[in-house]
Amino acid sequence: MANIDKNSQSNLNAALFAVTLDRAAEPALHLQLAGALRTLVLSGSHGGQRLPASRLFAAELSISRLTVTAAYDQLIAEGYLVARQGSGTYIAEHLPHLIAPEPRPVSAPKPARVLPFHPGVPDQAGFPHRAWARHLERAWRAPAAGLLELADPFGWYPLRAAIAAHLAAWRGLDCTAEQVAITGGAWDGLDILRGAGLLRGRRLAMEDPGWPTLHRLVARAGMSPEPLRIDRDGFDPALIPPDISSAIVTPSRHYPTGTAMPLPRRLELLHWAEAEGGLIVEDDYDSEFRYQGQPLPSLAGLDGLRRVVYMGSFSKLLSPGLRIGYLVLPEVHLAAARDYLSVTGARASVLPQPALAEFMASGEFSTHLRRMRRTYARRQAWLLRELAPVGNLLKLTPDAAGMHLCLPLRPELRATDRQVAALASAQGLTVRALSAHAQLPDPPQALLLGYAAFAEEALAVAAKTLIEILHNI
Amino acid sequence: MANIDKNSQSNLNAALFAVTLDRAAEPALHLQLAGALRTLVLSGSHGGQRLPASRLFAAELSISRLTVTAAYDQLIAEGYLVARQGSGTYIAEHLPHLIAPEPRPVSAPKPARVLPFHPGVPDQAGFPHRAWARHLERAWRAPAAGLLELADPFGWYPLRAAIAAHLAAWRGLDCTAEQVAITGGAWDGLDILRGAGLLRGRRLAMEDPGWPTLHRLVARAGMSPEPLRIDRDGFDPALIPPDISSAIVTPSRHYPTGTAMPLPRRLELLHWAEAEGGLIVEDDYDSEFRYQGQPLPSLAGLDGLRRVVYMGSFSKLLSPGLRIGYLVLPEVHLAAARDYLSVTGARASVLPQPALAEFMASGEFSTHLRRMRRTYARRQAWLLRELAPVGNLLKLTPDAAGMHLCLPLRPELRATDRQVAALASAQGLTVRALSAHAQLPDPPQALLLGYAAFAEEALAVAAKTLIEILHNI
Structure with missing residues (x-):
């Protein structure tokens, strides 16, 4: 201690004797004093120095000596x-690293805006926010027994029952609430299927083109994605290599081309799974929005939930930020999934679940879907009409369903879809290139134009910009 | 088609001509008819049979022939x-598997009740449910710009800012909102650290005893947990094998023994991380509930967020079902974490986030914590008093913090902690054995008794049952 100079010691004492304590305030005096001492120590410049004797310190601060010794x-x-x-x-x-870093300037980042033609984002203006907020308030002001206790890792039962009823009515899928597991989205869904051992082997057959995020999620979940080129009927099970026994597909509406898989191909796919003892994951992401005809019943429904896991989500229906999806599992896999989820815990927040269950059970959800279906059908037709001037450059084929159009490039357009996407991006448009959704070489060329989230006026303005871009190529 | 017998054909026609359509109802007639035909096809017994000519069918149903051809x-x-x-x-x-399975009886399962001495569950009666529900309603009846658009994968900014302010005030941790990433809990936290490449190598040093779920989560996240025996100062960095450069620890309050790591050991740990170029994950799960003295500042605060990632959660504060946790990341790792989260997407539902941000910013959260701290301190003292009759069998040492007691067995008790836990379970109590939290041989023996979620009367009844069990061994 010899090298501690007098100056420094008296600086410490001065700092200590300047401590002010508030007798009237919480916490107790000795805790206030301990806090002040801790701050001083953490300032870092007094290591090794001696503190004043408790009697002296107490006298300086006019407090009891016991207060000082308690703090020490x-x-x-x-x-x-x-x-x-x-x-x-x-x-x-x-005491290293004890000096607090300089305070850094903080400012909230601007939220990323959804620019025209962004696909897969639902309309917000049409969402019944007040009714939804009321359901939330009601569900939580006096939570039902069990909502806050030990959560079932499969999720809130009434929501699972509401989903089962919805799937029976809208997707021709006959399942029980017990088969429905609530997740936080596709990522959790894949992790559960993989973690619970439902997907045999590391390789997973996938559609190409397909959803690039899904491709990355599959890789992140520790599997090898095996992209297979789709044809006009969609995914072709005849292309699956013999050592692969799992596939993930979008039969109701291929993403992103919009192709619906016809019945014979569906049956081929189910036969393949049966023969291989394999498993098919049906990713059904927006088939509630069908404008012509009825939605095709789900592949899982056709199969009777034997070889098919159905994967659904509310992100296209309410908001991607909700992070609520679900799996519908074959009975035979329920125990394995439950074992896995018991280890890793429930995936989705319980918070939206009772409100969503009520929103569905009350019929407001179906009403909302039907209203959105009319809105989206109108927007699609409007967009196609607005794009008529470039009918010589893009194939303006209507789609019977969905939230975006996939418009193939005509040979008259002297540019690739990626080039158009880049030019559009520079003009504040989010136009996706179909070829960017492919892993295999020589992908088809088309533009993906989302219309669901944009009012007619916004679509008209954006269409004009796009037309100009195409005409100037 | 020759082998289709006349009988079967007339059965089909009879079924078809019995179809009833409702002219007044939605959807349009041809869709109603298509639905009826689809049901018939899916019944599975008419494969290969010929449908009646559209003219005949239309006449039988008294509808337009166009309706029939549209349905066909x-x-x-x-x-x-x-x-x-x-x-x-x-x-x-x-068409295989087309027969719908028999409807199965469905009944909602009973929610799993939280039985006395269950650790880690917060008190529900004391939670300000009405205020919380009001915040939810307010946040969602007219959602702020950006809440429903493209979510930042790090979470809702105002919540991240509120967490940073909370950590500065309660945990001596100086960080910016930018460093806070909202997660769905420990599972997501580990997955992000692993997926973003922050944890070098596959092996992760862990405390033993420790939280068994964490041990399993680490393994599920593709890492090898390396349990190291703690001593009276907690986790000892001197025991870490030379080829391991990552550790996960609970320095503020070791789980489940309650030991607080003293400053010299903390500094040793930070020196180890500095020398190894390693990373320490600080799991801080309930240190807001400190009854004597001030909470120790966090290890991450001591380190200035250089070699330490801070992992926190709201499950001990509000409810485990909320599934909201967070990571506070060193600046140098922000880009890698953002890259990873951009691929896998935001982890936590946005739904609770604006309400939680308001709940924190308004000060209600801190008020609630302080109130719970008083309640829990009272309950701990009460439980220790009630257990006085078995002071010869258990070491009844109070704990300065937390939501459960870890009471070591005295040699006078002729039973293992697991035996006591099994006997208690048979009497409807959730008593955890400390030895069940260990991976290494010869673990210490103690009983874990959670008291936070139980009113005094419930604790008194449960304590009587436990005393009887211990006296009868």
Whole structure:
């Protein structure tokens, strides 16, 4: 301690004797004093110095000596101070990294806006926010028994029952609430299927083109994605290599081309799964929005939930930020999924679940879907009409369903879809290139134009910009 | 088609002509008819049979022939029917698995009740449910710009800012909102650290005993947990094998023994990380509930967020079902974490986030924590008093913090902690054995008794049962 100079020691004492304590305030005086001492220690410049004797310190602050010793004891216990027998109490030495970093300027980032033609985003203006907020308030002001206790890792039962009823009515899928597992989205869904051992082998057959995020998620979940070129009927099971027994597909509406898989191909796919003892994951992402004809019943429904896991989500229906999706599992896999989820815990927040269950059970959800279906059908027709001037450059084929159009490039357009996407991006449009959705070489060329989230006026303005871009190529 | 007998054909016609359509109802007649045909096809017993000519069918149902051809066309497009040139329309053959399974009886399962001494569950009666529900309603009746658009994968910014402010005030941790990433809990936290490449190598040093779920989560996240025996100062970095450079620890309050890591050991740990170029994950799960003295500042605060990632959660504060946790990341790792999250998407539902941000910013959250701290301190003292009759069998040492007691067995008790836990379970108590939290041989023996979620009367009744069990061993 010899090298601690007098100056520094008296600086410490001055700082200590300047401590002000508030007798009227919480917490107790000795805790206030301990807090002040801790701050001083953490300032980092007094390591190894001796603290004043408790009697002196108490007299300086006009407090009881017991208050000082209680504060010293607390900090000795915490390791900030060191008591030396017969010598007094010292500030611990060698406290690295104790100087608080400079405060940095903080400003909230601008939220990323959804620009025209962004696909897969639902309309917000049409969403019944007040009704939804009321359901939330009602569900949580006096939560039902069980909502806050030990959560079922499969999710809130009434929501699972509401989903089962919805799937029976809208997707021709006959399942029980017990088969529905609530997830936080596709990522959780894949992780559960993989973690619970439902997907045999590491390789997973996938559609190409397909959803690039899904491709990356599959890889992140520890599997090898095996992209297979789709044809006009969609995914072709005849292309699956013999050592692969799992596939993930979008039969109701191929993403992103919009192709619906016809019945014979569906049956081929189910036969393949049956023969291989394999598993098919049906990713059904927006088939509620069908404008002509009825939605095709789901592949899982056709199969009777034997070889098919159905994967659904509310992100296209309410908002991607909701992070609520679900799996519908064959009975035979329920125990394995439950075992896995018991280890990793429930995936989705319970918070939206009772409100969503009520929103569905009350019929407001179906009403909302039907209203959105009319809105989206109108927007699609409007967009196609607005794009008529470039009918010589793009194939303007209507789609019977969905939230975006996939418009193939005509040979008259002297540019690739990626070139158009880049030019559009520079003009503030989010136009996706179909070829960017492919892993295999020589992908088809088309533009993906989302229309669901944009009012007619916005679509008209954006269409004009796009037309100009195409005409100037 | 020769082998289709007349009988079966007339059965089909009888079924078809019995179809009833409702002119007043939605959807349009041809869609109603298509639906009825689809049901018939899916009943599975008519594969290969010919449908009646559209003119005949229309006459039988007293509808327009166009309605029939529109319905046929829809089902031909879907693949349920097949048109044969010059011969008519047939039901497709070979439709396997088309018979809907028998409806199964469904009943909601009883929610799992939280039984006395269950650790880690917060008190529900004391939670300000009405205020919380009001915040939810307010946040969602007219959602702020950006809440429903493209979510930042790090979460809702105002919540991240509120967490940073909370950590500065309660945990001595100086960080910016930018460093806070909202997660769905420990599972997501580990996955992000692993997926973003922050944890070098596959092996992760862990405390033993420790939280068994964490051990399993680490393994599920593709890492090898390396349990190291703690001593009276907690986790000892001197025990870490030379080829391991990552560790996950609970320095503020070791789980489940409650030991606080003293400052010298903390500094050793930070020196180890600095020397190894390693990373320490600080799991801080309930240190807001400190009854004597001030909470120790976090390890991450001591380190200035250089070699330490701070992992926190709201499950001990509000409810485990909320599934909201967070990571506070060193600046140098922000880009890698953002890259990874951009691929896998935001982890936590946005739904609770604006309400939680308001709940924190308004000060209600801190008020609630302080109130719970008083309640929990009272309950701990009460439980220790009630257990006085078994002071000869258990070491009844109070704990300065937390939501459960870890009471070591005295040699006078002729039973293992697991035996006591099993006997207690048979009497409807959730008593955890400390030895069940260990991976290494010869673990210490103690009982874990959670008290936070139980009113004094419930604790008194449960304590009586436990005393009886211990006296009868």
